[in-house]
Amino acid sequence: MRGIWAVYRKELYVLFASPIFYVVAFIFLVLNGYFFYTALAYYSMVSFQAAQNPFMAHQMNLMDMVVRPVLMDLAVVLLLTAPLLTMRTYAEERRSGTMELLFTLPVTDKGVLAAKFAGVLTTLFLLLLGTLPSMALLGFLADPNWKVMLCAYAGLFLMGAAFLSLGMFSSALTRNQIVAAVISFGALLLFWVIGWLSSIMGPTSVRLAEYLSIIRHFDNFSKGVLDSRDLLYYGIFISFFLFLTVRQIESYRWRG
Amino acid sequence: MPKTIKSRRLHYGSSAVFSTLVFLAILVLVALIAERHPLRADLTETGQFSLSEQSRKVVASIKEPVTIKAFFASGASDASRAKDLLETYRYYNKNLHYEFIDPDREPQLARQYEIRDYGVLVVEGQGRKEIAPRADEEALTNALFKLSRDEDKVIYFLTGHGERSPEEMHKGGYSSAKSALLKENFQVKPLNLMQQPRVPEDAAVVIVAGPEKTLFPEEVASLEEYVLRGGKAVFFLDPEKDGGVRSLLEKYGIVLGNDMIIDKLSRVFGGSYLMPVVTHYGAHKITQGFNVATFYSEARSVSAADPPPNGVTLVTLASTSENAWAETDLERLYRGEASFEQGIDKPGPVSLGVLAAVDISQFGGKETASFKAEEGTQGFDKETGDKDPLKSKPTLGYLVAFGDSDFVDNTHFGVSGNADLFLNMMHFLADEETLITIEPRKQKAQTLMLTANQARMVFWTSVVAVPMMVLLAGFGVYRVRRSQR
Numbered sequence: 001m002r003g004i005w006a007v008y009r010k011e012l013y014v015l016f017a018s019p020i021f022y023v024v025a026f027i028f029l030v031l032n033g034y035f036f037y038t039a040l041a042y043y044s045m046v047s048f049q050a051a052q053n054p055f056m057a058h059q060m061n062l063m064d065m066v067v068r069p070v071l072m073d074l075a076v077v078l079l080l081t082a083p084l085l086t087m088r089t090y091a092e093e094r095r096s097g098t099m100e101l102l103f104t105l106p107v108t109d110k111g112v113l114a115a116k117f118a119g120v121l122t123t124l125f126l127l128l129l130g131t132l133p134s135m136a137l138l139g140f141l142a143d144p145n146w147k148v149m150l151c152a153y154a155g156l157f158l159m160g161a162a163f164l165s166l167g168m169f170s171s172a173l174t175r176n177q178i179v180a181a182v183i184s185f186g187a188l189l190l191f192w193v194i195g196w197l198s199s200i201m202g203p204t205s206v207r208l209a210e211y212l213s214i215i216r217h218f219d220n221f222s223k224g225v226l227d228s229r230d231l232l233y234y235g236i237f238i239s240f241f242l243f244l245t246v247r248q249i250e251s252y253r254w255r256g
Numbered sequence: 257m258p259k260t261i262k263s264r265r266l267h268y269g270s271s272a273v274f275s276t277l278v279f280l281a282i283l284v285l286v287a288l289i290a291e292r293h294p295l296r297a298d299l300t301e302t303g304q305f306s307l308s309e310q311s312r313k314v315v316a317s318i319k320e321p322v323t324i325k326a327f328f329a330s331g332a333s334d335a336s337r338a339k340d341l342l343e344t345y346r347y348y349n350k351n352l353h354y355e356f357i358d359p360d361r362e363p364q365l366a367r368q369y370e371i372r373d374y375g376v377l378v379v380e381g382q383g384r385k386e387i388a389p390r391a392d393e394e395a396l397t398n399a400l401f402k403l404s405r406d407e408d409k410v411i412y413f414l415t416g417h418g419e420r421s422p423e424e425m426h427k428g429g430y431s432s433a434k435s436a437l438l439k440e441n442f443q444v445k446p447l448n449l450m451q452q453p454r455v456p457e458d459a460a461v462v463i464v465a466g467p468e469k470t471l472f473p474e475e476v477a478s479l480e481e482y483v484l485r486g487g488k489a490v491f492f493l494d495p496e497k498d499g500g501v502r503s504l505l506e507k508y509g510i511v512l513g514n515d516m517i518i519d520k521l522s523r524v525f526g527g528s529y530l531m532p533v534v535t536h537y538g539a540h541k542i543t544q545g546f547n548v549a550t551f552y553s554e555a556r557s558v559s560a561a562d563p564p565p566n567g568v569t570l571v572t573l574a575s576t577s578e579n580a581w582a583e584t585d586l587e588r589l590y591r592g593e594a595s596f597e598q599g600i601d602k603p604g605p606v607s608l609g610v611l612a613a614v615d616i617s618q619f620g621g622k623e624t625a626s627f628k629a630e631e632g633t634q635g636f637d638k639e640t641g642d643k644d645p646l647k648s649k650p651t652l653g654y655l656v657a658f659g660d661s662d663f664v665d666n667t668h669f670g671v672s673g674n675a676d677l678f679l680n681m682m683h684f685l686a687d688e689e690t691l692i693t694i695e696p697r698k699q700k701a702q703t704l705m706l707t708a709n710q711a712r713m714v715f716w717t718s719v720v721a722v723p724m725m726v727l728l729a730g731f732g733v734y735r736v737r738r739s740q741r
Contacts, residue, residue: 017737022730026723033719040706040714047703062702063300130726134718141714142704147299211287220296223340225305227296227347236283243279247272254268 003107004115011089011119020088021123024081028074029130035073036134039066063148066138068222071152074131075218078160079188085123086167087181089116090249094175099252109249113242117168124160128153148224155221158234162214163188165241172248188214296347305344311397315348317404322381324354326391327371330361334375338391345396373545379403384441402441409460409686411437412447414475417499418468420492420661421446428662430465432669436679442686449475455482460686465492466661470500480504483653484616488685492661495556496586508612509564510657513557517606517659518594519580529594530554534574536605542684543573548673550574555660557582557606567618574609574658574677582606608659613652654685 015021043066050056093099102112138144163184170184171177195213197206210216214237217230298306307315324342328335335356342354359366359374369378369385377388379399388399413422413430422434422444434444447455447462449471455462455478462482464471471479479501483489493499495516502512519532534550537543560570582602583594596603662668664678706714 016733019730019734022726022733025726026730029723029726030719033715033717033723036718037715040704041711044704044706044711047705050703051705057703060703062704130722133722134714137714137717141706141710142702145299145301151299211291220343223305224299225296226299227294229290229294232287232290236287240280240283244276247276251268251272254264 003105004111007102007105007107007112007115008118011116012122014088015085015119015123018088020084024084025123025127025130028077028081028127031077032070032074032131033134035070036066036131039070040138062138062142062144063224067135067144067149067152070134071156071222072218075156075159075215078127078156078163079192080185081127082124082160082163083167083170083181083184083188085120086164086171086184087177088171089120089168090172090245091175091177091180095177103253109246113168113246113249117164117242120164120168121161124157124164128157128160145224151224151226152222154226155218155230158221158231159214159218162234162237162241165238165245166191169241169245169248172245294347305340307344307348307393307397311345311393312348314397314401314404315345315352318349318351318381318400320382321351321353322379322400322403324352324396325365325369325378325380326354326356327359327366327369327374327376327378328356329374330356330358332374334391338375338377341391341393341396386441407458408441408443410443410445410456410458411682411686412445412455412459412462414449414462414464414467414471415446416448416450417471418466420465420665425666427667428665430665432666433664433675433678436669436675437682440679440683442682449478454478455487459487461488461490461682463490463492464499464501465664466494466497467499468497470498473500476501476504483614483655484619486616486651486653488654489656490681490685491655491657492664493556493558493657493659494661495554495659505612505655505657506561507565508614508655509561509568509570510610510612510655511559511561512657513559513582513584513602513659514586515557515582515584515602516586516589517552517555517557517576517580517608518583518589518596519576519604521577521579532576532580532606532608534576534608536575536577538572538574538611540571540573540611542611542680543677546673546677546680548676550663550673550677551668551671552608552658552660552663553668554662555608555658557602557608558610558657558659559607560610560612564612567615569613569615571611571613572607572609573611573656573681575605575607578604580604580606610657612655612657614655616651616653656681656685 043060043062046056046065047060050060090099093102105112107115135144135149139146166187167180167184170187171180173183174180191212191214194209195216197209211233217233220227220230298304324345326335326338326342328338339356342352346352346354357365359371365371371378373389375391377391377396377399379386379388379396381403384403386399386402388395413419415421420428420430422430422437423446425431437444442460447459449455453474459482462479464479479489491499491501491505493501493512496514498512505512516530517532518529520529521533531551531553532555534552537546560572564570581596581604583589583596584601585594585597588594663671663674669675669678
């Protein structure tokens with residue numbers, strides 16, 4: 001356990017010492033700010049129109065028209081940024097030859113993986129934390145539904161964790177960080193768009209494709225519906241790719 | 257490569273592949289089990305993504321696969337709302353499937369389902385189809401309920417006085433109307449009131465289509481009795497042939513004119529002066545959103561009494577343009593000399609279709625009891641007792657009169673909007689429009705108007721301040737690390 005803690009601290013140190021995190025976080029937060037500002041400005045403009053139209057006023061919902069679209073946009077940004085957070089995890093260790101060092105540490109492969117995953121989850125957590133001032137501002141100006149907000153954030157975090165697990169697996173596949181980032185981005189994009197196939201496929205494969213679609217499960221979270229199936233989907237997704245990563249790391253030992 | 261290493265790699269490699277497959281199989285199994293037993297919590301304040309008790313019962317009763325085709329323009333903003341709704345229904349019953357169809361991209365499907373508007377849901381299953389005109393809970397639950405209802409509604413056509421017959425295929429017959437009704441899940445039966453004293457209990461609508469001879473007073477009495485127990489009687493009465501129901505209609509505020517409508521506008525469409533064109537429709541569910549012309553060959557005026565009798569609500573369903581008038585001097589008309597005479601003829605717009613909603617508690621009180629009993633059996637759930645939504649509805653009987661019977665005969669059924677008007681009418685009368693009323697979830701009206709200062713604050717905080725702090729932190733780390741070197 002102490003070994004895991006040590007690896008976790010070292011991971012965090014490497015992550016926060018490199019400029020990658022700050023650049024990624026800066027871009028992420030600027031985009032978040034932009035989405036939030038435009039969504040809110042639009043909502044405010046529509047509110048003016050709704051003030052004259054009672055029927056329209058009933059349709060106005062802060063969660064549906066501001067929070068959900070903003071978080072949806074953030075999910076897209078996360079799709080682009082998550083590979084950048086994970087690309088170095090294993091690829092860098094292999095390139096610089098510190099992989100052998102990890103093997104000789106009194107920590108199991110799973111332990112190292114857990115520490116590394118916890119490290120990137122921490123960065124994800126910090127990214128999402130950076131979006132909270134906007135939401136707090138919204139709470140100051142209006143009265144959003146905090147339960148739904150929490151649910152949507154939980155979904156975004158889970159989906160981000162799923163992105164990261166796949167990113168770590170692709171980082172374990174190669175020594176080159178860029179290749180790792182491109183592989184994980186491509187794979188994530190595939191999981192993202194697989195649902196689009198539904199219009200051209202038969203009924204059984206549609207259901208499979210819809211199930212695999214990574215964004216579809218987030219959709220429920222974002223509207224304030226906590227569904228056991230969506231929770232489990234992300235759980236399965238994460239554990240499958242972490243499992244593959246462990247297998248891949250183990251293979252270095254016997255492949256020589 | 258040494259042999260031992262090779263066999264070792266094979267050994268480890270195959271075991272790694274095997275363990276991965278086993279792990280994957282376990283995950284798939286877990287996912288499948290979880291799919292079968294979903295649990296969900298709706299965290300929204302109004303329960304936006306949950307169904308009402310009534311809907312849940314209807315949805316739970318569906319045992320066979322049902323497909324819902326949602327016709328939306330791709331990317332429309334209300335499409336995502338509809339998707340949320342359909343997803344909610346699917347959560348409650350796995351037999352429901354839905355697909356979205358863009359009527360612009362797949363016009364052949366839209367034509368096949370006769371879709372003329374965006375936002376329509378077609379519910380298909382058990383060899384039948386029903387249409388939900390809007391994508392909301394009330395419309396969809398009603399459509400599902402109608403779909404699962406075993407017996408079809410029966411529409412009776414009165415016979416015995418030379419009426420138009422739904423069996424006749426010649427140009428004056430009603431066989432086209434009949435086949436359209438069958439397609440919409442109605443049954444069509446003849447009704448002879450000379451042989452039976454009462455209109456049957458299962459009658460959803462009784463149509464009296466262009467009687468040549470007058471009805472016997474007993475028949476008129478049974479029709480009235482039928483309306484007063486919540487029935488719906490429709491009269492299509494050609495000029496000069498009122499079938500002996502004039503006094504019945506007048507009692508409920510529908511006035512038949514002794515005239516014939518002459519419409520100059522219809523020449524534009526290549527018709528004769530005697531084929532008035534209707535482009536004005538009343539404000540009623542039957543004619544809601546109706547914007548196509550309907551044509552009537554040789555029609556009389558039918559107007560609403562002003563003021564209406566107590567307990568009756570009158571709606572003028574159809575009227576001509578201002579260019580038409582109702583000619584009272586039929587002798588002159590037949591000589592071909594008709595012209596509008598101020599003060600004698602009725603000036604346009606001339607109404608030729610009137611609906612009377614009769615509050616039966618104000619007319620025949622004793623009839624209501626038997627009607628309510630009958631209604632109870634139609635209700636979708638007897639157990640809910642007084643919660644049954646049907647019982648709380650006001651009990652109305654309907655009388656509809658049009659001044660023409662050939663507007664839906666085989667010659668004219670397909671003309672412009674004639675068929676649609678007729679089918680809308682039948683749908684409204686037979687299905688009582690909604691079987692189940694569900695109050696739309698009242699969302700808290702939340703408007704947010706930013707002042708210029710607030711907008712500036714939002715901009716500076718979210719777009720500038722927070723990202724700047726990150727940049728500063730990064731810069732600080734960079735400086736510290738440089739100084740450590």
